[in-house]
Amino acid sequence: MTRQMIIGMHLGNGYGNLPGAWRASAVDSKSYTSFDVKVRHAQAAERGKLQFLFLPDGPTHIGDIANEPPHFNLDVMVTLAAVARETKRIGLVATGSTTFNEPFNLARQFKALDVLSHGRTGWNAVTSSGEDVAANYGTRLPSTSDRYGRAHEAVHLIQALWGSWGQEAWVLDKVTGWFANAEKVTPINMGGKFVASRGPLYIPPSEQGQPVIFHAGGSPNALEFAGRYANGVIGAAFTIEDARAQRAAFRAAAERAGRNPDEIKFFAGLMTTIASDRRAGLDRRIALSERIFPQRVPYLGQMLGLSLDTARLDEPLSAEQLARAKPSLRDPRSAHALKIAREEWTLRDVLAHGVIDYHPVVVGPAAEAADHMQEWFEAGAVDGFWVSPDIYEDGIDAFVDGVVPILQERGLFHRNYEGTTLRDHLGAPAQYGIDPRVPR
Numbered sequence: 001m002t003r004q005m006i007i008g009m010h011l012g013n014g015y016g017n018l019p020g021a022w023r024a025s026a027v028d029s030k031s032y033t034s035f036d037v038k039v040r041h042a043q044a045a046e047r048g049k050l051q052f053l054f055l056p057d058g059p060t061h062i063g064d065i066a067n068e069p070p071h072f073n074l075d076v077m078v079t080l081a082a083v084a085r086e087t088k089r090i091g092l093v094a095t096g097s098t099t100f101n102e103p104f105n106l107a108r109q110f111k112a113l114d115v116l117s118h119g120r121t122g123w124n125a126v127t128s129s130g131e132d133v134a135a136n137y138g139t140r141l142p143s144t145s146d147r148y149g150r151a152h153e154a155v156h157l158i159q160a161l162w163g164s165w166g167q168e169a170w171v172l173d174k175v176t177g178w179f180a181n182a183e184k185v186t187p188i189n190m191g192g193k194f195v196a197s198r199g200p201l202y203i204p205p206s207e208q209g210q211p212v213i214f215h216a217g218g219s220p221n222a223l224e225f226a227g228r229y230a231n232g233v234i235g236a237a238f239t240i241e242d243a244r245a246q247r248a249a250f251r252a253a254a255e256r257a258g259r260n261p262d263e264i265k266f267f268a269g270l271m272t273t274i275a276s277d278r279r280a281g282l283d284r285r286i287a288l289s290e291r292i293f294p295q296r297v298p299y300l301g302q303m304l305g306l307s308l309d310t311a312r313l314d315e316p317l318s319a320e321q322l323a324r325a326k327p328s329l330r331d332p333r334s335a336h337a338l339k340i341a342r343e344e345w346t347l348r349d350v351l352a353h354g355v356i357d358y359h360p361v362v363v364g365p366a367a368e369a370a371d372h373m374q375e376w377f378e379a380g381a382v383d384g385f386w387v388s389p390d391i392y393e394d395g396i397d398a399f400v401d402g403v404v405p406i407l408q409e410r411g412l413f414h415r416n417y418e419g420t421t422l423r424d425h426l427g428a429p430a431q432y433g434i435d436p437r438v439p440r
């Protein structure tokens with residue numbers, strides 16, 4: 001069978017990636033606290049046969065709460081427990097910090113969710129990188145080497161805990177009263193420089209054995225960490241060349257760890273505003289993000305090597321400015337921003353294209369999003385995408401009803417789930433307990 005892409009859906013604060021998404025007329029402004037809303041969004045993604053939901057998390061809020069909602073879920077595990085009960089096939093990937101959690105807590109919560117979801121759980125293992133997160137735990141952020149030292153130990157320990165209830169341990173003989181084989185539920189007695197646990201973890205295997213590991217990031221530490229343990233990488237890349245290089249680096253890291261490079265899948269971020277045409281999409285974005293445009297104008301100027309005037313948001317760049325403009329080498333988004341500016345959009349429209357957003361943004365008809373995904377996929381830059389719609393309430397439906405059928409028509413995306421577990425959806429190999437190939 002030809003290679004097909006894997007698609008995940010970002011499930012964040014309940015509103016969407018536009019800062020003003022909570023104000024959109026179709027949106028329940030209390031979606032942040034509504035689990036019914038989260039369930040509905042998850043069901044929409046499942047209707048499109050998407051392989052997983054991705055819930056980022058950085059347990060902190062340092063934004064402008066007067067004007068913008070928090071970025072993350074109330075609690076990723078509680079959200080996914082609610083979603084697991086109301087969905088059947090879609091994978092459920094939640095972020096959990098190895099720095100600010102005890103491994104035993106992570107092991108227990110993620111395996112319990114894996115059992116609850118019948119083998120659909122993934123753990124996006126991150127080390128947390130902000131002092132503001134550390135402050136919520138009354139501490140300072142450890143050094144990078146300590147963060148990753150602890151992360152390596154934590155994953156080993158957690159996987160050992162996951163395997164500590166042996167696969168054949170359950171006896172469940174009501175007649176003799178034999179519940180479980182005590183010899184197969186055993187302590188792990190593991191400890192290192194940072195973390196330790198006796199075990200066992202008293203949770204039987206799920207349908208996929210144990211949760212699948214993801215990682216989000218792209219630093220050299222991320223490479224080595226993901227190379228050893230991850231089956232999925234939540235990535236960020238602005239060009240095909242960059243994504244291809246990152247994907248190749250993660251694959252090489254997996255090989256260095258003694259694994260098959262196909263075991264690690266690289267997903268680039270993609271933000272979508274699906275609309276009947278570009279103008280309608282830009283207007284939708286302007287209505288919900290215009291407030292931040294004035295503060296972004298000076299930065300756009302830096303990206304283009306120009307001094308830009310906030311008062312002239314409704315004018316395109318002059319011919320003289322375009323002749324002088326040079327994309328900044330410091331920001332990989334600059335060349336694309338200049339390309340859009342050369343199409344003679346006003347400054348407001350240039351910003352509405354999302355040229356300063358965290359991931360590439362497609363604004364326009366569904367076919368344009370499908371074209372973007374096809375081009376990156378066929379260039380060997382990605383194994384798939386994690387998609388972040390502008391407004392979840394109608395943006396997930398627009399993706400599922402507009403983009404997915406085009407990808408299916410082109411043979412680039414499956415028409416149904418091939419299996420029942422997240423491991424099945426990712427083509428990840430079976431694993432129970434630690435991976436014996438990976439050095440401790």
Ligand SMILES: Cc1cc2nc3c(=O)[nH]c(=O)nc-3n(C[C@H](O)[C@H](O)[C@H](O)COP(=O)(O)O)c2cc1C
Nearest residue numbers: 056057058095126128129216217219221234235236
């Ligand atoms: C696309 C993407 C998504 C990320 N998601 C999260 C997240 O949900 N939670 C988190 O704490 N860190 C997240 N990170 C941060 C990384 O895990 C990592 O800490 C960061 O890139 C800094 O690298 P370092 O930890 O090696 O210093 C994300 C990074 C990227 C590129």
